[in-house]
Amino acid sequence: MELNRFLLSIIIAVFLAQPVMAEPLTKKELAFAFKDTPEIPYDAGVEPLSGQENRETKGAIWSYVAAGIAWVWRGVQVLRRTGAGTTARTKSLREQAADLIPRNANRHRVRLRSPSQQMDIDLAGRAHAGIPTPHTRVSPGNLRAPNQPAYNIRKSPVRPATQQDIRNVRRYLERLRR
Amino acid sequence: MMKKEFLVGQSNELVKADKVFDLHNLYDFVGMVLEGGKRRLRIVFEPNPEHGKGNLPVSVNFEAVDYLEFSPNFGSRIVCGLEDMGYKSPGDRDDEWLLDEQQSTPDDHLFFRLEGGDFIRVHCQHADIVEATEVGLLWVPDC
Numbered sequence: 001m002e003l004n005r006f007l008l009s010i011i012i013a014v015f016l017a018q019p020v021m022a023e024p025l026t027k028k029e030l031a032f033a034f035k036d037t038p039e040i041p042y043d044a045g046v047e048p049l050s051g052q053e054n055r056e057t058k059g060a061i062w063s064y065v066a067a068g069i070a071w072v073w074r075g076v077q078v079l080r081r082t083g084a085g086t087t088a089r090t091k092s093l094r095e096q097a098a099d100l101i102p103r104n105a106n107r108h109r110v111r112l113r114s115p116s117q118q119m120d121i122d123l124a125g126r127a128h129a130g131i132p133t134p135h136t137r138v139s140p141g142n143l144r145a146p147n148q149p150a151y152n153i154r155k156s157p158v159r160p161a162t163q164q165d166i167r168n169v170r171r172y173l174e175r176l177r178r
Numbered sequence: 179m180m181k182k183e184f185l186v187g188q189s190n191e192l193v194k195a196d197k198v199f200d201l202h203n204l205y206d207f208v209g210m211v212l213e214g215g216k217r218r219l220r221i222v223f224e225p226n227p228e229h230g231k232g233n234l235p236v237s238v239n240f241e242a243v244d245y246l247e248f249s250p251n252f253g254s255r256i257v258c259g260l261e262d263m264g265y266k267s268p269g270d271r272d273d274e275w276l277l278d279e280q281q282s283t284p285d286d287h288l289f290f291r292l293e294g295g296d297f298i299r300v301h302c303q304h305a306d307i308v309e310a311t312e313v314g315l316l317w318v319p320d321c
Contacts, residue, residue, distance in 0.1 A: 108203040109190050122190070125203020126226045128259060128293070133203070133229075142275050150275040153189070153262060154291065 005076075012072050096166050097123040097134035103173045108133075110169045116141050118151040121165050134161035179284040183306040186279045186288075189262035192238070192307050199223075199307060201260045204230035207292055208258075217243045219300060221290065223260070235310040242303035245287060249296045259293040266299065273297065 091099070101123050104110055112119040118139045125133050137158045139151040184194040190202030199205070205223035212219050219240040225233035245268070264276025265286040276289055288305065290298040 107188075107191070107198055108200050109188050111188050120188070120190075122203055125200065125229045126206070126259060128202075128261070145275050147277055147281045150277075152274045153276065154274045154295075 010069060093134055093161060093163060093166060094124075097121075097161065097169075100166070100169055100173060103177070110172065112168060112172060113149065115149065118149075118153070119165070119168075121161055121169050123169070129158045131158050131160055134166065135159065136161045136165050179303070180288070180301055181284075181304050186263050186265070186282075189264050189276065189278070190260075192263070194307050199236055201236075202262065204233060205236065205260070206230075206258045207260050208235075210298070217241070217302075219243050219246065219302070221298065236307055237310065238305065238307045240300055240302040240305050243300060244303070245299070245301035247287075247299040252296050252298075255294060257292045257294055257296050261291040261293060263291070264289050268301075
């Protein structure tokens with residue numbers, strides 16, 4: 001797997017190096033490139049390259065290739081770190097919420113309570129107050145009610161669930177399983 | 179004393195044996211049948227076409243009703259969703275909050291809060307929830 005990735009990187013690097021190498025050549029590079037193809041005229045005024053110059057030119061090309069490989073490799077590393085460029089995509093809140101239903105014994109609502117408030121998160125189901133699921137209703141505690149705990153739910157508005165709501169539900173369900 | 183064959187789970191659902199009826203999320207409120215001669219009330223819910231697929235219509239049946247109250251102008255506007263369920267003590271008119279199953283007593287009224295603030299408040303001798311086995315069965319009074 002690693003070898004395949006390495007070979008693929010080399011191929012991509014060579015491919016990507018082409019535009020770099022295709023930059024306008026100097027007269028010396030042009031002469032070197034076409035010196036063995038007499039049918040293509042080249043600047044006759046340029047003297048043939050010496051052996052030292054020939055080696056330097058080849059070295060320059062290979063340095064381009066090496067730089068290309070390094071550039072591609074760095075890019076691959078960045079993509080792996082960020083997760084971009086892969087086939088996996090970030091799930092929507094709706095999908096994340098639906099995934100939690102089996103963990104909640106196939107029930108669609110998760111209720112989180114503290115003394116001060118009650119949070120009802122509907123993971124899936126019909127819309128309420130025009131707000132599709134997942135949605136959340138936070139009801140404040142009613143400390144004056146004779147039976148405790150009590151929460152004022154009638155006037156509590158429904159709002160779309162946030163990523164944090166879903167995260168809280170996931171953590172809560174994970175704690176329940178332990 | 180109200181004998182029930184179900185429990186109010188979280189305020190969105192009724193639980194009978196191991197079966198959970200999520201009336202808030204998966205069902206639409208359809209209406210009710212009141213058989214005055216028998217003091218019998220049926221509140222009918224149908225599975226939501228989008229979210230309740232695979233479920234059967236259900237009827238919450240109340241036999242020997244001894245208390246029944248609707249919100250003012252109940253039925254004068256379109257209502258198709260249940261907000262929540264719970265209990266209220268007979269003398270308590272503050273429906274901002276509801277009692278849950280553990281807090282309730284057999285004398286408390288069962289409280290259905292519907293969309294738009296409408297409600298049904300009922301007490302009876304025997305309550306049950308049944309699934310319809312045939313389409314339309316829930317709508318045919320047997321008297």
